[in-house]
Structure formats: structure tokens, C-alpha cells
Amino acid sequence: MNLHRVALKYALINAVSHEGRAEFKAVLNKIFVDVPEVKEAIRSKEKREEIFGIVEDSVRYVNSMSYDDQVRMLEREFGITLQMLEEKKAMKTRIGLPELPNAVKGKVVTRFAPAPTGAIHLGQVLRAAYLSWYYARKYDGKFILRIEDTDPRRVKRVYYDWIQEDLRSLGLEWDEIVYESDHFDEYYELTYRLFEEGKVYVCNCKSDEFKRFIARKVPCPHRDKQGAVDYWEDMISGKYREGEAVVRLKTDLTADNPALRDPPLLRIIESVPHPRTGYKYRVYPLYNYACIIEDHNLGITHVIRAKEHETNQRIQRMIADAFGWSIDITYVEYGMIKITGVPAHKRDIRSALRRKEMEGWDDPRLITIRALLQRGIHPEAIKMLAEHVGMTKHDIEDLSLKTLFTYNARVLSPMAKRIFFVEDPLLLKISVSGDVYTSRNPWIPGNEEMGYREYRLCPVRENGGRILRVYISKSDLELIRKVSEADSILRLKGLMNIKIKNIDLMGGEILAEEAGINEVKGVDKIHWVPAGDLSLKAFVITPGGTKEGVIEFYAQLLSNGEYVQMERYGWGRVYRNEGEVIYLMYAHK
Ligand SMILES: [Zn+2]
Secondary structure, eight states: HHHHHHHHHHHHHHHTTTTTTOOOHHHHHHHHHHHHHHHHTSSSSSHHHHHHHHHHHHHHHHTOHHHHHHOOOOOHHOOHHHHHHHHHHHHSSSOOOOOOOOOOOTTTTEEEOOOSSSOHHHHIIIIIIIIHHHHHTTTOHHHHHHHHOOOOOTTTTTHHHHHHHHHHHOOOOSSSEEEGGGGHHHHHHHHHHHHHOEEEEEEOHHHHHHHHHHHTTOTTTTTTOHHHHHHHHHHHHTTTTTTTTTEEEEOOOOOOSGGSSOOEEEEEOSOOOOOTBBBOOOOOEOOOOOOOOOOTTTTTTEEEEEGGGHHHHHHHHHHHHHTTTTOOOOEEEOOOOETSSSSSHHHHHHHHHHTTSSSSSSTTSOOOOOHHHHHHHHHHHHHHHHHHHHHHOOOOEEEEEHHHHHHHHHHHHHTTTOHHHHSSSEEEEEEESSSSSSEESSSSSOGGOEEEEEEEEEEEETEEEEEEEEEGGGGHHHHHHHHHTTOEEEEEEETTEEEEEEEETTTTTTEEEEOSSSOOOOOEEOOOSSSSSGEEEEEETTTTTEEEEEGGGGGGGOOTOOEEETTTTEEEEEEOOOSSEEEEEEEEE
16 A cells, blocks of 8 residues: 555545645545554554654645646546546435426425336336425425226236335325226216317227328228217227227327327226226226326326336327316426346346246345345435435436445444354354353444343363354355464454464364454454354345354344344344244345
């Protein structure tokens, strides 16, 4: 490590973040965080003088430069731009979202309109759900949860409940819930009106037949038939079967986008009952038809949605025109988010489920809200990520879940209990001299009121000596080898220091000897679990499969659903505490 360079870097960052003036203490603190050895080194008087000298020189040098030179040097020397600093800052403080265009306090009405065709996933919440809720609250308006359940072939009863459960878990409470399936009669009445005004017709073309007509920009034979409303009644009464008739809106057949030429509004589905209305209705509205009717009737003022909906928006506008409604909705559009490394879209999840690659919608590998919450992502972290992503209009191609995990660790750190879980345990036998050893680790570091996990460990007699037995993780083997080769010591957190004597993998045990009780600076620490009665069997459910190991006795005190940090292993949540066996969910490192 080149301290001159590190000092220069932080002096520059500090300066450009504070109108061109770096401050010695701030720079020093940043160096402590980045290079912890420096903090230790300044305990010695000589080292301290040397280090302070270097930092003072850097600060003086940087402060002698112009702001523009500082910015240039930071970029040239360290590849750090002002924009990167801004972004980092935004990550740290919760960013206020921008004002909503055309928003009037007390008058904003927003809606989140999921279809009950699966569990809500992170992508839906980050934008549509969170922002609609946020802005309704911000302007003392109304947030409506609208269930878009007009396709009985796709909706399932259970998802109605899940949508509500998941939003409640996130704290996104709605002021009103609306089921589109409650409004079928109303859709029919409105459709009668359009028939009476000659603005729609029943089309019996097969889909490819119809495409051929509109490709040539000519009407199909059904468009101008007399007595159109009779055909509509035939649709409702059951004269036509599924696939034999649709209601189409008469539009401009010369529109450049073929999707805008006489789009369908309603169609027949009689093959499956609707989960809420059974077989009572057989003609169901298509998405755009129900959507614009609802937006109009509910007095929605702002629709926050993905920009991919442009064609839909134009179709909805044409429907509104047909009804003679002047629609005063502000459409706020955002870019797509692609979350890397996981099947994010419902269709991907559904096909993974079909292929049996996933166990269910709460499979820990999924980023449905219920899977994330269950595995130990705190609702607050999801909200923080939503504000972080905000209303960016450009597409975000690679939103890494790591950003969510960073927020989550920040939320959980002051509240989650710590516990030692040892995966793939190896027995460590320590020859000791004392009769009793106590270990003491805080439930939550920095929060003494929460108390400690305290153990009194008694060595057993073996071959004339005294042996203390603990479990350590196989994943620490490499570190143990390194320490052993260097003939240095290792610390068992909260217990003692040890010196490795022998690594016997065939016998599955490691021999060590006691090397002092007091903590020594700069010594690697590993976690451990007392062997014998003070250890319990534990399973940790991770996205990569279920891991088996041992957990310390105090895990018995944890409640189901409680957040934990398995020290040096990862954040997570207690899934099921069965007393003798503890099941945990792993969230992230
Ligand atoms: Zn036709």
C-alpha cells in the first residue's frame, strides 16, 4: 500500500466534495476506513508522526490546486468522476424522489394494477407499486390497488391473497381495493353504448384472416354489417363459441401501426370458470378496454408505468375518444430494469416452475417479494432500493441484487442478532491448562442492552492433558493452513487465541493449543461452535441448496422469522426453530 497515493486520493475526493477544500481530519478518517492498518499503526508515536505528515502534505497540496484541476486529477489518476461520487453519495443518503408532474396536493390518485397471475416480483415493486404508493402519500392523495383479473385462463385464486399479503408486508397500504371482475356488467353496458353509436362491431374473422384485411388497410366483411348490436347479444347469449367472435373498435384503418387498426376490445372465454364469477360471464374485456374504463371511472390522475406501453396507451386513448371522455391522466414513464442473474419476469419464473427447476413462488432463488422477504431481505431495504432506482427513464440493464443486499445489511446491522453457524464442521481440539473457559459474544455488537451469548466451557481429560473441543468450519481450512505455516496465532471469536499443532483431515480433526485469552491486534478471527451439548444441528436454505452444519446452543432462543446474521457466513432469517434442529434461510453474504 502506498500511503502517499491513498492520502492523495482521499484528499482529492474530500476537496471536490467540499467546494475545493480538503480537511485533514476528514481525509484521515477515510483512510482509516479504507486501510484499517493505518489506524493500528498510529498507536506508535513515530508512525503517527510519519502518517500525519503524509496526510497533511497531501491536503496542503490538493488545497493549493484549483477546483477544476482537482476534478481533472481525480479522474486522471484514480478514474473517479464527479458523477461517480454523486452516485455514491446518493447510495448513502436516501434520495428524495423528484416531484410528480402536474401533482396537486390532496388530488393525486394513483393505482397499482397487478394481474393475479403469479406472485409479485421485485421489478413490479421497484417502480409501479412503490412509486404509485409513494406519490399518493407524498401529495395526500389516494392509492388504489386494482386487481386486473379479466382473463380467467390466467388468474388464480391464491394470487389475490398473495398480492395483498406481499404489499402489506412491504408497508404499501392501499386506500381502496378494486376488482375489475366486479365490473363486468358495467363493461357490458358501456359496450352497448358503443354499439348503439356504431363505434364497434362484432368480428367473426379468424385471426390470420383479419390480419390479411388490415395489412391491406381494408375493412373486414363484418365491419359495416347492419344490426351489429344483435351480434353482440349473440356473443353474450352463447351463440358464438370461444374464438368465434370478438368486439372490435372502429379506428383509422390507415394507421401506420397495424396494432392500432380496429383493435379488439372484448372476447369470449368459456373454457374455464372465473375464480370470482364462475361461468356467469362468457365475454371478457381485453386489457386496454378494462384499463382505460377503470382509469376513467376511478379518477386516476397519474399512471406510473413502463415506457413499453406506448402502443397500449394509444389504443386506450382511442377507446376514451370513442366514449367521448376527456382523459386528464399524466402518464409518468420509466425505463425497464433488468435484474441480473435471476429469472425476474413472471413468464421466466413460470417456465422455470414448469421445468421443475424451482420449487415454488417462494423458492429462495426467486426475486418474488415473498421469496425475498422470507429469506431475510427487510422490507425497508426494498423501499430503499426503490428510491435508489427512482424514476430513471433510461433502461437499467444490470441492476445487481448486490445493491439490494448492501441496503439490507445496513438495515439489519443494528437489529439482527448474531449467531455462530458452522457449515461442514471440523473438530478442533485445543490443549488448555485451565479448568473453565468463558466466552462472551454480543447478540448485537454495539448494543449492550441486548446482552451476550455466554458459555462456560470445561475441558475434558484426554491422554493426561486437558482438551477443549469446538467445531470450526471446513471453509476456514485454508486460513488455518496459512496461519499454521506462518507459525502465527488465530483467534476463536470471544474465546481465546490458539496455535495450530496438527491438521489431520483423515481423522477429521485439528489439534491446537491455547495461546492466550486476551485479544491481540491484527490476528485473524474465526467463528466456532462449542462441541457436545452446546451445539445443535442446523440447516441453512440457500439459493444454491440446503447446507448442513452446527449452530451454537443459544440459537434455541431465536424465534421463527427473526432476522439473524450468521457471523462470517451471511445474513438471513430463522425459518423454523424446532429446538433440537434449527432451520435458517440465507439471504446474502
Ligand atoms: Zn371480421
